[in-house]
Amino acid sequence: MIRFENVGMRYGMGPEVLRDVSFHLAPASFHFLTGPSGAGKTSLLKLMFLANRPSRGLITMFGQDIATLPRAELPPLRRRIGVVFQEFRLLDHLTTYENVALPLKIQGKREGEYRADVEELLAWVGLGDRMNAKPPTLSGGEKQRAAIARAVVAQPEVLLADEPTGNVDPEMGQRLLRLFVELNRLGTSVLIATHDRALVESAGAPELVLRDGRLTIRG
Template sequence: MNDIIRFENVGLRYGIGPEVLQDISFDLKPGSFHFLTGPSGAGKSSLLKIMYLALRPSRGLVYIFGHDISTLPRKNTLSLRRRIGVVFQEFRLLSHLSAFDNVALPLRVTGIREANVRKHVEELLVWVGLKDHMDARPPTLSGGQQQRVAIARAVIARPKLLFADEPTGNVDDQIAARIMHLFEELNKTGTTVVIATHNKAMTNGSGCPVMKLEGGLLKITGPMKKKLVSVRHKLGDDKKATIEF
């Protein structure tokens, strides 16, 4: 099994309520780029949570990096979580830490030496255009800047799998295009990317498979093989030859 993620007849219900996810089956190949869409309340966030191991399904089989998570001991999920990057919808930055410390978190939790942490974090913050805001706390940053800190935190440990929940929901089209470019670049380096979004302009004609959730059921449209057309053109940022943050 060389799938990064494989779902087989997965169902999820909270408590004794109805199933919010029903018979979900799909797989994600290494290096693929998927969009996840659906109306509000369709279960996108729940599906993402199962994929980034923050939630266990009520039924069905879920394989992450080839491991059946229903039988995997809890202590062994740690190494899987460290190979996954997540950009949360509301960023979920730690407001008492600086941008630098927020981005450094995934490295520090793995016990990497502080000198290496500093080097990598500074490089990445420069790359995402936050060179002058390294010591700033999230509440003092704009929405776009917070978004970039959140993305930098998600990618600093070079994840094999990246999830982004509405990563462009709070930013204008120009910043959205830049963020998408960043995801494209990551995808080119082999990271499997899944982006949950409402933005039809982003998904239409992207050339990427679109996983559509509706009423707890999943339908996949678009080519199954990755064929990523630069999404930023669809977002109206095609005047820039290179993307700079």
């Protein structure tokens, strides 16, 4: 599904932040992405979300070489990927419910088809009583949970999550992990970037470990 072969990446004329990175994510796989701050985790996720292109090497996603893919063909690929950004990227003029339902609305679904599912998901992440609130009134943890719900609501083929439990307590972190595991059971490939060792150890999934821009696989 996603394959990196000897990928390098640099910003402008600076040094490489990723060096000779190679790995393969199979359909319905579950991995953690770990490593110290500044190791290149966010840069790797941006490549996988097609926000950046590599400086060298080969990246294939869904059978396509992204280096040669015309820009007009990137949005359809991105819609197959759910992403939880550290900065959340919620739309301030929409309610929590509307933010979470947005991927389904973009797919052309009618509200009657998805309203019950969105409400159930919001209740699961502890936002059942905040459905009509707008992002400026939400706490950091609430924004994070809304962003997670939005990323998973359409059951994407791939889920990329950047520190998804960074602003929640351990109990909610484990609850969110169960949500990711269930999504994976339904067929989504999941990659979670995290510093939370308790989260990693409780799941027992393989790790992609980044240090100084180089990747090794553990487990």
